[in-house]
Amino acid sequence: MRRELSPLVPPGMKVLASGAGQSLPVVPWIAVLDPDVTTTAQEGLYVVYLFRKDLSRVYLSMNQGATQHQRRAGEKGLRGVAQDRAALAVLRNESNLMRKHLSDEALAGLAETIELGAPRNRFLPCGYEEGNIAAIEYDPTQLPDEQILRADLTRFLALYDACVAIKREVLATEPGLIETTAESEKSKPKFKPKPPAFRPKTPADYRARMKAYLQERKPRHEALLNDFAAQAKSLGLIPANNAHPCDLTVEGQGKHWLVEVKTVGVNAEHAVRDAIGQLFSYRHFCYRENGRPDPSLVALFSEPVGDALVDLLMSLGIEAIWRDGAQWRGGAPTGGDSLLAAAVPPSPNMT
Numbered sequence: 001m002r003r004e005l006s007p008l009v010p011p012g013m014k015v016l017a018s019g020a021g022q023s024l025p026v027v028p029w030i031a032v033l034d035p036d037v038t039t040t041a042q043e044g045l046y047v048v049y050l051f052r053k054d055l056s057r058v059y060l061s062m063n064q065g066a067t068q069h070q071r072r073a074g075e076k077g078l079r080g081v082a083q084d085r086a087a088l089a090v091l092r093n094e095s096n097l098m099r100k101h102l103s104d105e106a107l108a109g110l111a112e113t114i115e116l117g118a119p120r121n122r123f124l125p126c127g128y129e130e131g132n133i134a135a136i137e138y139d140p141t142q143l144p145d146e147q148i149l150r151a152d153l154t155r156f157l158a159l160y161d162a163c164v165a166i167k168r169e170v171l172a173t174e175p176g177l178i179e180t181t182a183e184s185e186k187s188k189p190k191f192k193p194k195p196p197a198f199r200p201k202t203p204a205d206y207r208a209r210m211k212a213y214l215q216e217r218k219p220r221h222e223a224l225l226n227d228f229a230a231q232a233k234s235l236g237l238i239p240a241n242n243a244h245p246c247d248l249t250v251e252g253q254g255k256h257w258l259v260e261v262k263t264v265g266v267n268a269e270h271a272v273r274d275a276i277g278q279l280f281s282y283r284h285f286c287y288r289e290n291g292r293p294d295p296s297l298v299a300l301f302s303e304p305v306g307d308a309l310v311d312l313l314m315s316l317g318i319e320a321i322w323r324d325g326a327q328w329r330g331g332a333p334t335g336g337d338s339l340l341a342a343a344v345p346p347s348p349n350m351t
Helices: 002-008 066-075 080-101 123-131 146-173 203-212 219-234 268-290 307-315 339-343
Strands: 014-017 029-033 045-051 058-064 134-138 238-240 248-252 255-262 296-301 318-324 327-331
Touching (some): 002 014, 029 146, 058 066, 058 080, 058 123, 058 146, 066 080, 066 123, 080 146, 134 146, 219 248, 219 255, 219 296, 219 318, 219 339, 248 339, 268 296, 268 307, 268 318, 307 318, 307 327, 318 339, 327 339
Parallel strands (some): 255 296, 296 318
Antiparallel strands (some): 014 029, 029 045, 045 058, 058 134, 238 248, 248 255, 318 327
16 A cells, blocks of 8 residues: 555655554554654544445545544543543544634535444544544445546645644644644654844855754655655756755756755645745855856645646746656746756656
């Protein structure tokens, strides 16, 4: 499952499957996790395929880690049945709260409840049922075609981003309303003091500050960068990620590209705005102020950002490239040197 599903999700997303050779689960599952949010299905939020105990149904579910809730109930001194009941109640409340904050459009046609057919004394299956925020139900004997299944998964990955954003906002604005964190404890970054205010007076000040500043790059960001760099290298181009503070540069065919890498969250506009600002900033301070020729500018995204934002980027002379399942797609300004054309073999499915 990891081998088959991983190419269909954004780079850096983690695919986990339940069970081991010695212990098969009552309810089999296949989860897709954002490692910036959680590294385990026990905590945080994630998208998961859940199979009913008798395998007569499978659900694509936006869900949350039940074990985290059970552990929190234990920290309050509860044990046994009382601990499980308290955890399930919190799961139920948090699922209801998330649905309340999601738009009607986001929830259109999705199921509020799922039935896994497991014994009621088994905590985890009950936890999956109560932790369900929204789901699609499939009959394994009459599955829709591949295109629909992939579209459903893409929809739920967008729902995932929305749920993470909602939970973070509720935790920040209404403390105490949600008992668990938005992320897994394991994925939380260690506290770092804020750097001093940055107000460069000269280009030299800017370059010195950028040389000393260590950027925090998360797993999904690094996976996207590495995947594209490997693709470019396979066609004879020379990628480099050591031109700090730039994410990536690519050389070849007498051309030079400056690439800014962005993972796309619930609002693609934020990623696009950040990419525009950083590309223009780096072009000015790292190229023009150093007497170097302008590079061709490229914004590389973990998923599609929408036609309107691609048009915006191209109007500014920036090529947009994004990951779409296992494919790379993009849009380049007219007359520009396209990195996508140089780095990716032509495909009849490519735009």
